Amino acid sequence: MSIGTFIIVSIVKILLAVFILLTAVAYVVLLERKVVAHMQNRWGPTRVGPFGIWQPLADGLKFIFKEDLTPPYVNKPLYMLAPIIAVTTALTSIAVIPVGPWIKLGSISTPLQITDVNIGLLVILGVTSVGVYGVALAGWSSNSKYSMLGGLRASAQMISYEVALGLSLIGVLIYTGSFSLSDIVNQQTGTWFGFIPKWNIFQGQIVAFFIYIMAAYAETNRIPFDLPEAETELVAGYHTEYSSMKFAMFFMAEYANMVTVACLASVLFLGGWTGPVFGPPLVQSLLPVFWFALRVFIFMFIYIWVRGTLPRFRYDQLMAFGWKFLLPLAIANIVVTALVVAVK
Amino acid sequence: MxxxxxxxxxxxxxxxxxxxxxxxxxxxxxxxxxxxxxxxxxxxxxxxxxxxxxxxxxxxxxxxxxxxxxxxxxxxxxGAEERLSQxxxxxxxxxxxxxxxxxxxxxxxxxxxxxxxxxxxxxxxxxxxxxxxxNPQAVGHLLFRDYLLPFEVTSILILVAIMGAVVLARREE
Missing domain, CATH: 1.20.120.1200 (NADH-ubiquinone/plastoquinone oxidoreductase chain 6, subunit NuoJ)
Incomplete structure (x- = not known):
C-alpha cells in the first residue's frame, strides 16, 4: 500500500470511528434514560420521534443553544482546558481498539481498527491516565468548594483504582504474551469440545474479569462509585460550574469512556469479534463487527442495570474496597495465573 | 527526515x-x-x-x-509564590x-x-x-533474564522505601 492510500484509508477510518463513537455515546444516553425509566415504572423520553429516538438530537441542540457561562474568579485558561483534555483523551483511546479482523476492499486490505500498535493496551492505559487531569483541573480551576471536593475525590479514586485495573489485565497478558489487542483476540478463537469458546474468561480469568469490571466502574465514575459527582453532597461535583457545550463535553467524555471500557472488556475477556461467521462474502466480513457490537451493547446494558439497582458507596468504603480487597485479589490472580502457565 | x-x-x-x-x-x-x-x-x-x-x-x-x-x-x-528579592x-x-x-x-x-x-x-x-x-519483548528479556537480580533487588528497595514512608508518616506522638 502506498503512503497516499495509507493516509486516505487512515483518515476515513478515523472519521468513521469518531462518528460511530459519538453516535454510540448519544444513543447510550437515550438507552440509559429509557432503561432506567422502565426499571422505575416510568416511560422515559417519548415525545421526540417514535419511542423518543430523536431525543439525543434534541438534547444536542439544547446544549448548543444554552448560554455558555464562565463564572467570575475562575482560572480561565485551565477552566477552558479541562473539558478539552477530558473529551480528547476519551476519544483518543478508541484508536487502538480492534472491532473486527482484516478486511479487503478491492486492492486495499486493512485492519478494522485505526492502528494496530504492538503496545495497544499500554496506549489505552496511558491515555486514560492522562484523562484524570480533565477532571482534576476542572475541579480546581472552577474556584468552587463543590467542584474542588469533586475534583479531589475523582483524582484520588481514579489513581487508586487504576492500580487494580492495571493488575487485573496482567493475567490476560501472561496468557497471550502480547500487548497488541488484535493478537489478544486472535488468541481467543476456537472452542473446546465444540461449544465452549476459548475466551479468556473461560481460561481461568473470570476473577480478573470481575476485578476489571469493578475497577472500570470506578474509573468511569459510575454508580456505585460515582462519589466525584454525588449530587446529594456535591451538587454535581467537578462539573458544577460548567454549562452549555463545556458541560456537554464532560458528559460526552464520561460516556465515551464507558464505551471504551466496554470495548476493552470484550476484547480482553470475551473474545472480541469472534463468533459464528456464515453467508455471502459481504455478510461474512460484517458479522464479526456485529458480534463485537453485541458484546459492547450487553456491557452498556449491564452498566445501566447496575446504575438502576445499586446505592452509592461511602467514600471510606470505596477506598477500603479498592486497596484492601481488589488490589490483593488482583495480585493473587497474577500469582495463580503465572503458576498455571508455568506448570503448562 | x-x-x-x-x-x-x-x-x-x-x-x-x-x-x-x-x-x-x-x-x-x-x-x-x-x-x-x-x-x-x-x-x-x-x-x-x-x-x-x-x-x-x-x-x-x-x-x-x-x-x-x-x-x-x-x-x-x-497560591502564587511571592518573590521577595528581585x-x-x-x-x-x-x-x-x-x-x-x-x-x-x-x-x-x-x-x-x-x-x-x-x-x-x-x-x-x-x-x-x-x-x-x-519493544516490550526485548525489555522483558533484559529485565527478567539478563538483569533479574538487580531488578528484584530494586523492587525490594522500593518496598522498603514505601514502608519507611508509611512508618514516618504515621508515627504516634
Whole structure:
C-alpha cells in the first residue's frame, strides 16, 4: 500500500470511528434514560420521534443553544482546558481498539481498527491516565468548594483504582504474551469440545474479569462509585460550574469512556469479534463487527442495570474496597495465573 | 527526515515546557509544564524506537506521579509564590542564554567524546516488529533474564522505601 492510500484509508477510518463513537455515546444516553425509566415504572423520553429516538438530537441542540457561562474568579485558561483534555483523551483511546479482523476492499486490505500498535493496551492505559487531569483541573480551576471536593475525590479514586485495573489485565497478558489487542483476540478463537469458546474468561480469568469490571466502574465514575459527582453532597461535583457545550463535553467524555471500557472488556475477556461467521462474502466480513457490537451493547446494558439497582458507596468504603480487597485479589490472580502457565 | 522534523518539534516543546516550569509563578502552572515535558520526552522515546519506555513514561510519570503533584497542590490550595528579592538584573537578562550556550558546548563535547553523535536520530524504525531493541519483548528479556537480580533487588528497595514512608508518616506522638 502506498503512503497516499495509507493516509486516505487512515483518515476515513478515523472519521468513521469518531462518528460511530459519538453516535454510540448519544444513543447510550437515550438507552440509559429509557432503561432506567422502565426499571422505575416510568416511560422515559417519548415525545421526540417514535419511542423518543430523536431525543439525543434534541438534547444536542439544547446544549448548543444554552448560554455558555464562565463564572467570575475562575482560572480561565485551565477552566477552558479541562473539558478539552477530558473529551480528547476519551476519544483518543478508541484508536487502538480492534472491532473486527482484516478486511479487503478491492486492492486495499486493512485492519478494522485505526492502528494496530504492538503496545495497544499500554496506549489505552496511558491515555486514560492522562484523562484524570480533565477532571482534576476542572475541579480546581472552577474556584468552587463543590467542584474542588469533586475534583479531589475523582483524582484520588481514579489513581487508586487504576492500580487494580492495571493488575487485573496482567493475567490476560501472561496468557497471550502480547500487548497488541488484535493478537489478544486472535488468541481467543476456537472452542473446546465444540461449544465452549476459548475466551479468556473461560481460561481461568473470570476473577480478573470481575476485578476489571469493578475497577472500570470506578474509573468511569459510575454508580456505585460515582462519589466525584454525588449530587446529594456535591451538587454535581467537578462539573458544577460548567454549562452549555463545556458541560456537554464532560458528559460526552464520561460516556465515551464507558464505551471504551466496554470495548476493552470484550476484547480482553470475551473474545472480541469472534463468533459464528456464515453467508455471502459481504455478510461474512460484517458479522464479526456485529458480534463485537453485541458484546459492547450487553456491557452498556449491564452498566445501566447496575446504575438502576445499586446505592452509592461511602467514600471510606470505596477506598477500603479498592486497596484492601481488589488490589490483593488482583495480585493473587497474577500469582495463580503465572503458576498455571508455568506448570503448562 | 520526518523523524528529524518530529524530533525538533517535540524537543522544542520539551525545552519550552522546562523553561515555562521555572518561569511560572503559580505551582499548578509549573506542574502542568512538567507534564508537557514528560509527554514530549515520551514522544522522543517513541521516535527512538523505545515504545515500551515511551508508554511507561506516560503511564508512570505523566499519569501517576504528576497526578499526585497536582493533587497535593489542589489539596493545599497553594497560591502564587511571592518573590521577595528581585535578584540581579544581569543574571535575569544573561542567565538563560549563558546557560544554553554553556550546556550546549558541554553536550557537544561529551557526545563527541563518547561517540553519541554518530547515532542517527530516528534510529531503529518502529515499523518492522521483531528484533527492535525497545519493544516490550526485548525489555522483558533484559529485565527478567539478563538483569533479574538487580531488578528484584530494586523492587525490594522500593518496598522498603514505601514502608519507611508509611512508618514516618504515621508515627504516634
Amino acid at each position: 520526518l523523524a528529524l522534523i518530529l524530533f525538533f518539534i517535540f524537543a522544542a516543546l520539551c525545552v519550552g515546557g522546562a523553561i515555562n516550569l521555572l518561569v511560572q509563578k503559580h505551582p499548578i502552572n509549573s506542574a502542568l509544564s512538567l507534564i508537557v515535558v514528560m509527554g514530549s520526552l515520551a514522544l522522543i522515546y517513541l521516535l527512538l524506537g523505545a515504545e515500551f519506555v515511551a508508554a511507561v513514561q506516560v503511564i508512570v510519570y505523566a499519569g501517576a506521579v504528576m497526578v499526585l503533584f497536582v493533587f497535593v497542590i489542589m489539596l493545599l490550595n497553594a 535578584g540581579s538584573k544581569v543574571a535575569t537578562i544573561l542567565g538563560v542564554p549563558a546557560l544554553i550556550i554553556g550546556f550546549g558546548i558541554t553536550a557537544a563535547l561529551v557526545s563527541h567524546i563518547t561517540g553519541l553523535d554518530r547515532i542517527a536520530i530516528g534510529g531503529p524504525t518502529v515499523m518492522n516488529g521483531a528484533d527492535v531493541f525497545g
